[in-house]
Amino acid sequence: MEQLSPLEVSRNIGPLHTTDGLLAKEKGKPSPLATAAFMGYPNVVAALLTSDLVRTHINDADEMGLTPWIAANFSLRQSMWVCNPAVLGDPFKFVPLFVTQPYYLANPTPPYKKTREVLEEAGASPDLAKAKEVWLANCKHQSDEAKTRVQASDDLQKTVQELGANDLTSLLRKLQKKTAEPQTKQ
Numbered sequence: 001m002e003q004l005s006p007l008e009v010s011r012n013i014g015p016l017h018t019t020d021g022l023l024a025k026e027k028g029k030p031s032p033l034a035t036a037a038f039m040g041y042p043n044v045v046a047a048l049l050t051s052d053l054v055r056t057h058i059n060d061a062d063e064m065g066l067t068p069w070i071a072a073n074f075s076l077r078q079s080m081w082v083c084n085p086a087v088l089g090d091p092f093k094f095v096p097l098f099v100t101q102p103y104y105l106a107n108p109t110p111p112y113k114k115t116r117e118v119l120e121e122a123g124a125s126p127d128l129a130k131a132k133e134v135w136l137a138n139c140k141h142q143s144d145e146a147k148t149r150v151q152a153s154d155d156l157q158k159t160v161q162e163l164g165a166n167d168l169t170s171l172l173r174k175l176q177k178k179t180a181e182p183q184t185k186q
Contacts, residue, residue: 022053023057031060031068032044033045033057033068034066036068036115037071037072037115038066038072038077040075040078040103040112041111041115042109042117045068045072045115046118049119049122058123058124059124059125065133065134067124067125067130069116070127070130072112072119072157073112073116073131073157074156074157075112075157075160075161075164078104078105078160078165079161079164080093081167081168082146082160082163082164082167083139083141083142084139084141085141085142085143085167086141088167088171101168112157128156131156132150132156135150135160136150
């Protein structure tokens with residue numbers, strides 16, 4: 001096999017772009033910025049926003065209408081079971097969300113709040129009406145109470161986090177009660 005010099009390699013593959021991978025390339029796939037915002041990783045969001053290219057696309061929405069700012073407001077790692085209560089009955093979906101709760105709840109700086117702040121400081125459009133619209137359009141199985149509270153909310157992030165905490169507490173109480181009940185032999 002013939003060895004190519006670095007110059008020949010660069011001619012064959014073209015110039016290397018340091019921005020490769022910073023934007024969503026496939027339809028329906030989130031960008032790294034949207035993913036970091038979805039996960040509530042403010043340090044990753046801040047690092048990605050050091051790129052002019054990423055900052056230029058800070059308000060890009062996916063097919064559902066989800067922008068990084070909206071994703072941060074949804075706080076889905078803390079509120080997924082509000083949006084889709086069926087998650088509570090599926091251990092393969094619920095357990096990964098549950099085990100990450102200390103990161104979101106015990107962190108001295110609330111990750112989703114900090115993520116939203118970082119995005120806003122970088123120029124993200126804080127569109128509460130659009131965020132509510134996207135939540136209501138995509139969370140088809142939420143309770144009537146959740147829908148009403150989201151519609152009336154002036155801080156969607158706070159509202160869905162409170163709803164998520166209430167639902168999680170309720171589930172844990174039910175599980176605790178169930179485990180305290182005497183088990184009948186079959």
